[in-house]
Amino acid sequence: MNLILMGLPGAGKGTQAEKIVVKYPIAHISTGDMFRAAMANGTELGKQAKSYMDQGQLVPDEVTEGLVKERLQEPDTESGYMLDGFPRTIAQAEALTDITAELNKPLDAVINIDVDPKILADRLSARYICKTCGATYNKLYHNPKVEGTCDRCGGHEFFQRDDDKPETVQNRLQVNIEMNTPLLDFYADRKLLYTVNGDQDIDAVFAEIEKILAAMA
Structure with a gap:
């Protein structure tokens, strides 16, 4: 079973990804983890990615796509894979179609x-x-059990990240909507897109995902 998992920031993608890989023996391929592993292992593509990231530049598509292709050839993907964070553009989606066809590991959903x-x-x-x-x-x-006191360490000082401030959140969501919409259309045209209602209990969301995956087994 070969998947891409999509969702806007805060939609619960990380939580559902964890539940999927616990239930199904597939490799969870997060773009960030993939970059870190390639750099730590000192692969040629990992070195190239690092050189761009060290300069604060975006890693070019050809490097990212090369890393995805390498990762999809590792043994843990033989039972399937779940991509998280890739593709992010139509060009990457088209490249992924070519990569998965070449490796005989086409997307199922x-x-x-x-x-x-x-x-x-x-x-x-x-x-x-x-x-x-x-x-x-x-x-x-999810507030602390005792108001104003951290459950984990007993601390009393809290803060909000700049990323979580309302104006930043709105901008972040808009950027992601603009990026995701063409991809959703791309996969809908190919009859690969399944949409689940993320505005419900975590287990209810997973139950919807399980129904989709069970139909493919």
Whole structure:
């Protein structure tokens, strides 16, 4: 089973990715993890990626695509894979189609966790963090057991990251919507797109995903 997992920031993609790989023996391929592993292993493509990142530049598509191709040839992908964070553009999606065809590992599904952006803006803007240990809380559904006291370390100072401030969150979501929409259309045209309702309990979201995956087994 070969998948792409998509969703806007705050939609619960990370949580669902963890649940998927626990239930199904497939490799979870996060772009960030892939870059870090290639750089740590000192591969030629890893060195190229590092040289761009060290200069604060975007890694070119050909390097990223080369890393994806290398990663999809590793033994843990034989039972399947789940891409998270790639592709991000139509050009990358087209390259992935070629790569997976060449490796005989075509995509089976693209699962999009869909949540209203207004709800996501509220979710993300409600996050706050313990200044002492970094534990994350949310004013909407995950506050410390004792108000003003971190569950993990007992600290009393909290802060909100700049990334989680309302104006930054709105901009971040808009950028992601503009990036994701063409990809969703691309995969819908190819009858690969499945959309699940992310605005419900975590287990209910996973139950929807399980139904999709069970139909492919």
